[in-house]
Amino acid sequence: MKRILLNILVTILLIGCNSSYSDDDLKLWYDKPAVHFEEALVIGNGKTGATVFGGVHTDKIHLNDATLWSGEPVDRYMNPEAYKNIPAIREALEKEDYKLAEQLNKKIQGRFSQSYAPLGTMYLEFNNQKEFEDYYRELDISNAIAKVNYKCDGVTYYREYLVSNPDKVMVIKLSADKKNALNFNLKFDSQLKYKSVANPNRLEISGYAPYHTVPSYWGSDNPVRFDEKRGTRFSAHFNVLNEGGEVIVSDSGIQVNEANEVILHICTATSFNGFDKNPASHGLDNQSIASQLLRQSTIRKYETIKTDHIKDYQSFFNRVKLQLGDYNRPDLPTDQRLIKYTEGAEDKGLEILYFQYGRYLLISSSRTDQVPANLQGIWNPYIRPPWSSNYTMNINVEENYWLAEAANLSEMHQPFLQFIGNLAETGEVTAKTFYGVDKGWAACHNSDIWAMSNPVGDFGYGDPMWACWNMSGTWVVTHLWDHYLYTGEKTFLSNYAYPLMKGAAEFCLDWLVEDKNGWLITSPSTSPENTYITPDGFRGATLYGATCDLAMIRECLKQTIRASEVLKQDASLRDSMNNVLTKLYPYQIGKKGNLQEWYHDWEDAEPQHRHQTHLFGLYPGNHITPLIEPELAKACRKSLEIKGDETTGWSKGWRINLWARLWDGNRAYKLYRELLTYVPPHGAENVNYGGGGGTYPNLLDAHPPFQIDGNFGGAAGVIEMLLQSNEEQILLLPALPDVWSDGQVCGLCARGGFEISMKWKNGKLTEVEVFSKIGNRCSLRYNEKTIGFDTKVGGKYCFVYNRGELKNRI
Structure with missing residues (x-):
């Protein structure tokens, strides 16, 4: 009888968890076409990305492929004797000569990363369609399909766009409510080098990316460099299946006349064959791949492709539901809704939509082996994109993946986890040649598809503030341990994760040196992109023992010790790591009550700086909590209060998580609202990079300009408000904001x-x-009360909260 009753109660809960949203809850919609990128709708299958503008006379669609970057495998020995400068830097720091140390630190630099490249833009030019009415454009993130419809000259036109992962194809369905109404030209253009070849009902594009692109923030007389014998090759094949009318294909495009319905298939491929293979001489056959994908997709009916796409996508998306009580959804286009919200209106539906949009973006941009989502996911229209649209590893690429495990998207974490293995290979050389460390591996501020691990700066011209940080390897391996904690995949831990964690830890053990009091510190050191002021007025970035370095080393060593215990390996190394932990320079609380960012209690040149890397131990680390380290947690709170809440988009995303870890749900929610501040579209060329962040009309994060990490960080923050966990326990509703008084999450x-x-x-x-x-x-x-219980694989356990305690439902 008890078992029957338990099953009934479990069923009741599950029915609630699986209740459907209304049709409009998970849609972005607009009553006019997009003009700017920041208004357009992004779709993708984790490799091919498309940005749909939905124009009437001309529909512009940017195309991207996750594997299309400038460059070629990195020269790992680009600065083979850089390490010889380390002793001189350390000597200058021992003498407290920070100006000299800053100058010398520039000698520990190498090349910049390469850039994520735009594949091209397709244009659908519709004849005699200028005046229109009843325009509607949407992105339904419950099934990852975009739509456009409008009326022109008494005819209603429909378009439907999707990018299928099962079929590896983008499909656009065009139709109308009258026969012979479809008349348009398909054209293609690209900022890359390319040529077009016509075939029956098919246009084939082939080209190549630059072999080198200089970052947009760096001056150059020749920033984008092409050589037909170098660089990644790409293909884009377009096929037309028409019902009625005629199709005329030429090298310049495809013309469709008087068709009833048209299905466009677009397949992309590149020659990228791994981070260590030359894409020109040892690349994949992109032409053959694109052609085969197109053949396979065009023999399948559109409805079959669509059904399989939805089934595949929803197998991930539908795992998590969030409801926040009863609310009235404004019947407004999404951009107008965001404006009203910015002005102070309540809109729980928008808050849910933004959270689920983050999950949508991760599914849509991170499904390519060894190729993580970059600064812009997979959606970039610029040949010299902001910050090269690369992997910025002093926060941004890590923030992209804070969402993955907790949001039940562990599969989307895999490209980043796989990439870490590539990074370690180049990082072994970086450790030796830049830092003189023969054990383990290191990575620095930036990387790219070629797994570049060296410090950047163009061999001495970069500011150490952003060019000379070397702790990203220590940071990224924490994702490996996290994946194990969430999944329990012991084979993954033993065969893949632990060797990488061990390598990162070994680098740290050899890199640490003693300070004047015998504490272990890093030297030289920086705190990413921030600057101190010494008592004599010097402003610089190079120092010893930056708090962020030591925080990451603590987390890395603690996790590597636990992994070695689980695997029963490397007892002597474990003893060494434990010994080092006792000797690390302790956290310091400054005169303002804040957690010090610098070894000394110096002033920040920019107290409200967007980076807060010295708070790593609070989040995403786990070794500072209000329970375990209340005084340090209090100091973290003071640091956040000093920094304030006005900052860039991705930084707001980070601060939401930090405030949630301090169990201050109302402050976390305040920042969540501010993250959803409307930012008008304006194009990256007109952006104030240092301005406050928010959200663009298409709900993409405004750093500004667009950076996808704010979307992922903000969505992760919602979870941290509702659920936190570590190896010992799960915290339920630890930072629930007052405004979310009623709700349900599954x-x-x-x-x-x-x-x-x-x-x-x-x-x-x-x-x-x-x-x-x-x-x-x-x-x-x-x-403040805990209940513990044993579980079985596949078991479900239900509890109610009654009279101050969690109690079994039976």
Whole structure:
């Protein structure tokens, strides 16, 4: 009888969790075509990306491929004797000569990263369609399909756009409510070198990317360099399937006359064959790949492709549901809705939409082996994009993946986890040649598809503030341990993750030196992109023992120790790491009550700086919490108060998570609202890079300009408000904002291999369901009380909160 009753109660919970959204809850929609990129709708299958403007006379669609970058495999030995300058830098720092150390640190620099390249733009030019009415444009993120419809001269036209992962094809369906109404030309253009070849009903584009692109922020007389014998090759094949009318193909495009319905298939491919293979001489056959994909897709009906696409996409997207009580959804286009919200209107539906949009973007941009989502996901129209649209590893690429495990999208984490292995290969040489460390591996500020790991700066011209930081390898391996904690994949830990973690830890052990008091520190050191002021007025970035370095080393060593314990390996190395942990220079609390960013209690040149890397131990690290280290947590709070809330988009995303880790849900929610501040579209060329951030009309993050990390960081922050976890316990509703007093969330993941669903009413937890994926013991904490219980693989465990305690439903 008890078992039957338990099953009934579980079913009740599951029915609530799987309740459907209304048709419009998960749609972005607009009543006019896009003019700027920041208004257009982005779709993708994790490799091919498209940015749809939805114009009437001309529909412009930017095309991208995740594997299309400038450059070729990195020269790992670009500055083979850079390490010989390290002793001189350390000597200058020992003498407190920071000006000299700053100058010498410039000698520890190499080349810049390469740039993510735009494949090209397709144009659909519609004849005699200028005046129109009843225009509607949408992106339905519940099924990853964009649509446009409008009326012109008494005819209603429809377009439907999707990018399928199962079929590896972009498909556009064009139709009308009258026969013979479709008349248009398909044209293509690219900022890359290319040629066009016509075939029956098909246009084939082939070309190549630059072998080198200079970053947009760096001066050059020849910034984009092409050589027909170098660089990544690309193909884009366009096919027309028409019902009625005629199709005329020439080398300049495709003409469609008086068709009833048209299905366009677009397949892209590149010659990229791995980070260490020359794409020109040892690349994949992009022409053959694109041609084969097109043949396979064109023999399948559109509805079949669409059905398989939705099934594949929803297998990931539908894992998580979020509801925030009852609310009225404004019947407004999304851009107008965002403006009203910025002006102070309540809109819980928009807050849910933004969270789920982050999950949509991750599914749509991160499904290519060894190629993570970059600064712009996979959507970039510029040949010299902001910050090269690269992998910026002092926060941004990591922030892209804070969402992955907790939001039940572990599969989307894989491209980044795989990329770390590539980074370690080039990083072994970086450790030796730039830092004189023979064990382990290191990576620095920037990387690219070629897994570049060296410090940047153009061999001595870069400011050490951003060019000379070398701790990203220590940071990125924490993602490997996190993946293990969420999934329990011991083979992954043993065969792949642990060797990489061990290599990053070994670099740290050899890189650390003693200060004058015998504490272990890093030297030279910087705090990413920030600047100190010494008591004598010198402003610089180079110092010893920056707090962020030591925080990351703490986290890395703690995790590597735990991994070695789980695997029962490397006992002597474990002892060495434990010994080093006791000797690391301790965290310091400054005279203002803040957590010091610098070794000394110096002033910040920019107190409200967007970076807060010295708070790494609070988030994304786990070794500072209000429970374990209350005084350090208090100091982190003071640091955040000094910094204030006005900052760039990705930084707001980070601060949401930091405030949530301090269990201040109302402050986290305040920043979440501010992240959804409307920012008008204007194009990257007119952006004030240092201005405050927010959200563009298409809900993409405004750094400004567009950077996707703010979307991912903001969505991750929603989860941190509702659920936090570590190796020991799961915290339920640890930072629930007052405004979200009623709600329900289903399918979030917690460390330990658990899936959590819960309901709350009037700000209080009412029900929680735990699904155990791997059978670990579970410990739930709510309102300062904890309940622990054993689980079985595949088991579901339901509790209610009653009289101050979590109790089993039975």
